[in-house]
Amino acid sequence: MNQKEESDIIIKNGVILTINDYDEIIYDGAIVVKKDKIIDLGKYSDIKNRYKPKKEINAKGCVVMPGLVNTHTHLAMSIFKGLADDLPLDKWLSEHIFPAEEKFVDEEFCHWGTKLALAEMILSGTTTFCDMYFFEKETGRVAEEVGVRGVIGEGIVSKFGNENDIFENKLKLTKELLSEFENSSLVSIAIEPHSCYTCGKEILVKSKEFAKKNNLLYIIHLAETKKEFDDIKNEFGFSPVEYLDKIGVLNEKTLAAHCVWLSDKDIKILKERKVNISHCPESNMKLASGISPIAKLLKNSINVSLGTDGSASNNNLNMFSEMNCAAKLAKVSTLDSTVLSAKEIVRMATIEGAKVLGMENEIGSLEIGKKSDIIILDFNQPHLVPVYDYYSHLVYSVCGSDVKSSIINGKIIMEKRKILTFDVKETMRKANAIAKKVKTI
Template identity: 40%
Template sequence: MEKIDHLIHAKWIITCEEAQALLENHALAIRDDKILAILPSKDAERKYQATSVHHYSSHAVMPGLINSHTHLAMNAFRGLADDLDLMDWLNHYIWPSESKWVSQELVYDASLLAMGEMIRGGITCFNDMYFFMGATAEAADLSGLRAHIGMTIIDVPTAWAKTPEEYFAKALEFYHQYKDKKRITPTLAPHSTYTVSTEHLIKAKEIADTHRLKINIHLQEAPAEIQQSLEKYHKRPLERLQEIGMASPDLIAIHMTQVNDNDFDILQKTKPSIVHCPESNMKLVCGGCPVEKLTRLGINVALGTDGAASNNDLDMFSEMRTAALLGKTVANDPKAVSAEKVIKMATLNGAKALGIDHLTGSLAPGKAADLIAIDLEQIETLPLYHPISQIVYASSRYQVAHVWVAGKQLLKNRELLTLNEKELLNKAQYWGKKIKNSV
């Protein structure tokens, strides 16, 4: 018998490969940090001798969810300012609070809290954009999650940097520190076209091209952003990015709720990835991303939660359900944004956006053992006819029982294995009291 590290048996395995596969009574053979094989459980028992054997007899095993847009440290401001439009929320509540409280200590503590929430919600990889990136990277290293960490560029002084030159210098410093880390990948993150000048957008693109980095940017999120760009530049934000060559497959355009026919033409020609954040967009009344039309045009659409200050959680199960329902409404078609499509938006499409679909995002031999087990034999999800539909339309993150990243278990029977839950709760209460007493 062939020796391996882990053998995971499951009632269902959902591969999320391009040709979607739903396998019953199969097993995953894992050696080192990768999937060695997927085969029927009976065959696996005859072929492999595993150091550890796991039987997920009432579970669906699928790729770990990829949260393609986050601001993790904003967990510290969850519920601080609700029921406002985007610009009011930013200008009068969030940016003043960040100016007062954001620090290395807060970002580390709040990021750990967010990572605990994400692990328990089946998220194995995230794409972040915030300040004090080293604190987020340090937290990710401890948690065991796969992390893409955006090096923020913004023409606004903050506790992190006072000038654009300082933002760029600190970004490059972070890049050189983390470029060779196994689970941590730097990306470049100019905040938006309304907070970063054309000159600095061009510089960001030059740095990204030099170091072969993905670029994250909030783009065409709300009507006010379009209006500001037209008044100041006589062009829509996407047109400005196309002119400087930033619109490309290396661009991760976040939100894209405001899309006209010319935008569709540009997107179809340049093929950036879009990250849809439906619950944040709905809460801030930003509009709805036209997911169905984008995907029909061959544009990759991934899924993200945005930050917990505008959502107010990091719940990708809720995000999948909302994306499916909103997608049908926007397209006026009940067949639009199906369960199968939205589950790929939360897995394989996220990996494609980040440029790591060769590594993760689906379950296949040779890919990283990034996976979750969802207990579907619960009152809330029985009877069960179609596991994929049940996951999207009926299940919750509280049914995630087990989480693995790179062959290491991070959650076992809902218990965090790499993070101390009591410490996370204490830190959350500490920051909550401190911030509340100053408001």
């Protein structure tokens, strides 16, 4: 008999949704993990005699799928959730969020806010996030400590001071991030000017030059509200998309969040420049920003992923809830129930998310050689029985709390709903203590 190969983890007896190019589903399947990678997957009966794993996870009655990829968020803002609701974006930002940030956001705030957010994300199936905020060194450090994969970048907002000084400072911080996380297996760096209404032209252009030189993603909020669309049109004579195109910052390494207010010409530009999009339907609905024309964008072969946005404008970081809303919003807004199938939505939350972050060769699907970012969902529950179509349940019936276990980069981060890498109770205590001070404003 052949000698069995040593491995770290085997997940056995589950239904594996691979989300590969053929949307292959493996029943009674098994996945073998060694170090940070998936080294084998297939029928458990074919695989079991080939490996000697250190740890076995029995996924009977469970669905095993790639971890979810949340492509737009502001993690530390989780401490602001519920602080100011039922307001339009401009008022919400200028009268509530910006003043609270000015007063309270520091390293400690970002440490505990990020930890709180990551606890919520792990518990609802996210294994990769893309963040824009401040004190991102802390965000990156927390992501490494907790064991979650992330793209981080200093949010650049330049409207409230000397543009040059602000940019130089942000550039310095970005360079520090690049050096600190150069060899990180979990954290990568992007350059992130907040938007064309909070950053001057010079900053938008210089940020792109830096991004090109260092092969970084350029992440920006774009065409989020009617006010932004009208203001930019009045100031420059162009739509926000046309304006960013004129100044040369749109290409395949640009990730634009929201993209709600788009003309047909804008969509043509986004397609030609191969801009990637993060669709954040819950935030857009809650702030009454509008509805992104996702069906049209997909028809134009534009890469569309899903993001929750920060939990101050959502007010949660639950990607299953985002998937549910994305599906229903697309249907009701077009009066066409055939747009955005459940399968398409699941792909948006996994492999398409990986694609817009430039990580499709590493994550987003369960395939041999890819990183082992895997979640296990308990389907043995009344609201998930019976199953005619797994994708349908993932979009229309699953709750984030159905995620039982989570493995990221080969490490078990959550097992049977218990997060193993940090103290969640302490995190909630610290977040509550900070929130007590915030409440006084």
